[in-house]
Amino acid sequence: MSDPQVQLESLQDVWNTCQTNDDQKHVLIKDLFAYVNDLSARLSEAEYELRDRKDVIKLTRDRIEEADKRIQVFQAEKARHAFASVLIDGDCMLVSPLPFNHPSTLTWFKFNDDLVKAGLDGGKRAARLLKQAVEEELRSSPPALAHHIQVVIRVYANMKGLAKTYKDAEILPQLASLDEFVRGFNMGDPMCDYVDAGNGKECSDEKIKAMFRHDLADMHCHQILFGGSADNGYARLLGPYNEDDAVRSRITLLEGPPFARELAAIKDRYHTARNGVSPDSAANTIDRLRNGRCADSNRAFFIFVV
Template sequence: MTDNQEQLRRLEEQWNLVMAEDERKHALISDLFGHISDLTAQLAEAHMDLRDRKDMLELKRTKLDQAEKQIEDLRRKTVSGNRLSPGYERELITATQDEHVFSMVIIDGDNMPFQDEFVREGLLGGKRVASLLRKAIAEDIKTRFPSLPANAQVVIRVYANLKGLSKKYRELLPDSASFEDFVRGYNTVHPTCDFIDAGCGKECADEKIKAALKFGLSDSHCRQVFFGGPGDNGYARVFDSFLEDQTIRGQITLMAGPPFAYELAAIKDKFQNVAFDNIFRGQKLPNETNRRTSFHITPPGTPMPSNAPLSFAAAAKAPSSPAHSAPAQLYCSEPKPSPNGVILRNRLGQRVDSRLSYSQSDFSSLKDRKLCNNFHLLGKCYYLDKYGKCHHIHGEKLTAQQLEALRGIARQSPCLNGLSCSQTDCVAGHRCPREPCHLENCWFPKEMHGVDSQVID
């Protein structure tokens, strides 16, 4: 090899190193932009929550000032300058509180859709259904709680992914008026009727609904909370925490609509129930996209067990003549035991989650797919084993990088066993992923913030 060729070879090697370094820089910058975008969205949501709380606090302060002024005015009007008796003053305060009594109706619009006829009518349908719902709630309260003041307000909030719902209704009811007109009509009926766009991510509506539930149940003026979202098992975790408190259970009414999800169905009879069949659909909106992607079909040739159910997509693709080729088979993940059964803990004996390494693009793409965490991460699904079906997607096998991102998504929900968790196959989070967290109503309990992540061998 001549000197010129050797020099050329060295130059090519240096060029390849420079190009590789540039690619790493570009990848890092892309990840940073993705992370910044996610943080910006979280900050915007936190600002919205803070603004709502400030408005509500200001309203409460105004009402308190008015009540104190009424009491002071009555004191001044008493005959001969005598002060009000303590008993009468308590009655006055109670009467003032009764003026502000209300019931709150919280609806998951993605899982509790209104009857199609209202959506078809657009603006007029939105007005009609809001009026009917207010009237139905008021009549139910009057029947079941006759002791409540007649002037009690009814606050109705529907949280939904408006962009997603609009797309669904365009496919389901192509000849109807626009869904945006329906929402606009709903919002014009009464100041306490709100159809709220919670954003595109599933967790956006979930978090707002959970915060609204906590707010209603903690407000002394709120006498009853109606909840509509029977098709989502995620809310079972919320209502599980109320089962031991009879007073709180008496404040909650679950509204029937689409069939209750497994976990909610198991506890729904512990609470009061009501149904408005003329207002809400009896089934969820069809979701053909999810149905098509819920299962991964393997190439023909692998026999299927005789007792295994065949999905809708599989049945459509199955060969017409079994004699020539075997039917398709559902993909089933193999169980993955935890590594050596080791649980990481810090010096206080608190559980520490292992470090994860994944790309922001994998995290974002998997977050909205509603995958079954246990199936993909543990190789088993309680609902599939017990009931033969699961509302979350099993589908195709994920790559190692995607599994790492899915673990990060699973850790967005706190472990119910807390920092003392000793389950080797636990996939939930044991430390708030937002650290430092500034949310007032963070779903992670206080003790799961600022957890020492230094592992002690």
């Protein structure tokens, strides 16, 4: 039989080993609990952050939805006030109330005489038909504009010189006779204005240029139909926009008389629309009025219909 002291020491060693193992288990369990507690804390923090992010996302979505609604309201409001501006220099431009690029061959000067001689009724008819022609142009030219878009027409001219032109050409019996036609034009549609720009050389030009810049800066103005093809001075007005695709897409050049040299050099950069009479015929008629019976008169503004 073994020595009791040896057995006791052996048992003590076993106990010490067991105690060490228990201590290691205790430490391990404590470490596990600490790790679990740390994970739980981090999980709770992540849950808080997730809730915060969800709140932020919801708030952002609500704001986006609200912004979308406001954008839709603004777009509807913008569409409600959308317009196309027709600016015509009546001292150098012939304007036709025929559909642009109209295929008919016209004895058009007679029709123009008839309108002007018809006075009030002729002016009303001219305004109505001119607006219809512009609306047709807007619908047929890419991009087609909405049917509800307003058309605002402004014609600026030297009325005193224009009246003298018609009297000298024996189309009207007296200078005051043109007033009835102009009055009818202004009454024919509330958005059509025939404006006396004054009898200075550049009066019409300055008004045209000012309104062109004003309308171009207006976000509601979708298109400007610009009639001043015989005046080189408008090339400088268009010059800053010749390389700007966004702006050029909003400008249509109306060709009555042939484009003046400087305008002819840039016209291909813009969409152009031609009146229902050939430029050569228009130029010949201007020459007819400037020479012969009315050689000293200003260039005239004509409206003609079928």
